[in-house]
Amino acid sequence: MHRITIDGGMCERCKDKPGYIVDHIEELTPENINDLDITLSHENLQYLCLQCHNKKTFGKKENEEYFFRSDGQIYPLPPVNYL
Numbered sequence: 001m002h003r004i005t006i007d008g009g010m011c012e013r014c015k016d017k018p019g020y021i022v023d024h025i026e027e028l029t030p031e032n033i034n035d036l037d038i039t040l041s042h043e044n045l046q047y048l049c050l051q052c053h054n055k056k057t058f059g060k061k062e063n064e065e066y067f068f069r070s071d072g073q074i075y076p077l078p079p080v081n082y083l
């Protein structure tokens, strides 16, 4: 495994995959979107890989790598398409 940088290269949650997206730990809402302590605070930001971000955003269960769709087929985690 290669480290990209001394710090900040790897996912902060699993520390096993390269980071992919800066995520707000506290989800942004209409109520806090203008609160700079929330939106810009480094303490509210974490660097996640795509898998961890998907788990946080789409599913709450760890190790949930697949999901069922209405046609009964199993699909991988959905892509993040709103970046």
Ligand SMILES: [Zn+2]
Binding pocket: 011, 012, 013, 014, 015, 016, 017, 048, 049, 050, 051, 052, 053
């Ligand atoms: Zn991760």
